[in-house]
Amino acid sequence: MIEVGLTHFLVVSSFLFAFGLYAILTRKNAILVLMGVELVLNAANINFVAFSRYGNLGLNGQLMALFVIVLAAAEAAIALAIVLNIYKTFGHVNVDEIDNLKE
Amino acid sequence: MSIYDLIFYLFATLTIVSALMVVSSDNIVRSAFYLLATFFGVSGIYVLLGADFVAVTQIMVYIGGILILLLFGVMLTSNITNVEIKKGTAKILPAVIGIGVLLGALVSVMTRTKWKLQLTEIPQTTSFELGKLLITDYVLIFELLGILLLIALIGAASMARREQE
Numbered sequence: 450m451i452e453v454g455l456t457h458f459l460v461v462s463s464f465l466f467a468f469g470l471y472a473i474l475t476r477k478n479a480i481l482v483l484m485g486v487e488l489v490l491n492a493a494n495i496n497f498v499a500f501s502r503y504g505n506l507g508l509n510g511q512l513m514a515l516f517v518i519v520l521a522a523a524e525a526a527i528a529l530a531i532v533l534n535i536y537k538t539f540g541h542v543n544v545d546e547i548d549n550l551k552e
Numbered sequence: 553m554s555i556y557d558l559i560f561y562l563f564a565t566l567t568i569v570s571a572l573m574v575v576s577s578d579n580i581v582r583s584a585f586y587l588l589a590t591f592f593g594v595s596g597i598y599v600l601l602g603a604d605f606v607a608v609t610q611i612m613v614y615i616g617g618i619l620i621l622l623l624f625g626v627m628l629t630s631n632i633t634n635v636e637i638k639k640g641t642a643k644i645l646p647a648v649i650g651i652g653v654l655l656g657a658l659v660s661v662m663t664r665t666k667w668k669l670q671l672t673e674i675p676q677t678t679s680f681e682l683g684k685l686l687i688t689d690y691v692l693i694f695e696l697l698g699i700l701l702l703i704a705l706i707g708a709a710s711m712a713r714r715e716q717e
Contacts, residue, residue: 457564458597461564470654474650478630480622481575484587487587502672522613523701524704530708533629536628
């Protein structure tokens with residue numbers, strides 16, 4: 450096998466991105482859709498850090514990854530609050546059956 | 553094959569296999585626990601890329617925060633004793649074909665592009681340099697993120713409590 454380089458990391462992140470997108474597209478449970486979003490964000494983060502290492506960009510890429518992690522935390526908190534509200538209103542969290550914002 | 557390559561393949565396999573299990577598992581709680589392995593693998597990849605602070609932040613925030621939040625979400629929105637957690641099979645075949653094509657395109661682009669490689673000198677510990685960047689070049693984004701987190705916190709709390717009036 451060839452020596453590990455930038456391409457290897459990019460391929461791993463491509464796989465993560467594809468799996469995350471698959472979860473977003475096919476899963477009905479809102480929590481699983483959220484997990485898909487987290488996978489996609491992680492894929493983007495790997496790209497940031499990998500280019501920061503191999504692209505002579507200093508530590509800027511790593512900082513961007515940190516910012517993405519912060520945004521992911523905020524996004525998860527808000528999304529969970531929305532999901533809880535949906536559950537209180539509809540009694541389930543299946544995103545394909547929710548067609549109203551209120552009862 | 554050096555030890556670095558070996559560790560990379562270990563973490564890459566862990567990440568990809570557990571991510572596949574996350575999206576294909578029938579049980580939503582099991583999905584959440586496979587997600588733990590994925591986050592751990594990703595943080596190992598950060599370490600291999602010389603990003604120690606990002607790796608530790610990944611473990612603290614993702615595994616210690618976001619994953620716990622997701623688990624709470626799972627347990628508050630579905631009856632665990634009830635096996636019928638709707639996992640959903642909405643149009644699997646077109647999704648698999650589409651994602652397969654997308655993945656093939658992505659991987660071929662990633663592997664064929666002639667990247668202009670120039671290894672960055674990553675310091676032994678990055679937290680000092682990252683901290684300096686945070687309070688110089690990126691101080692505005694840093695402050696804005698603090699405000700954003702505060703807003704998100706207040707918004708999430710008020711949204712989740714609204715029903716109790």
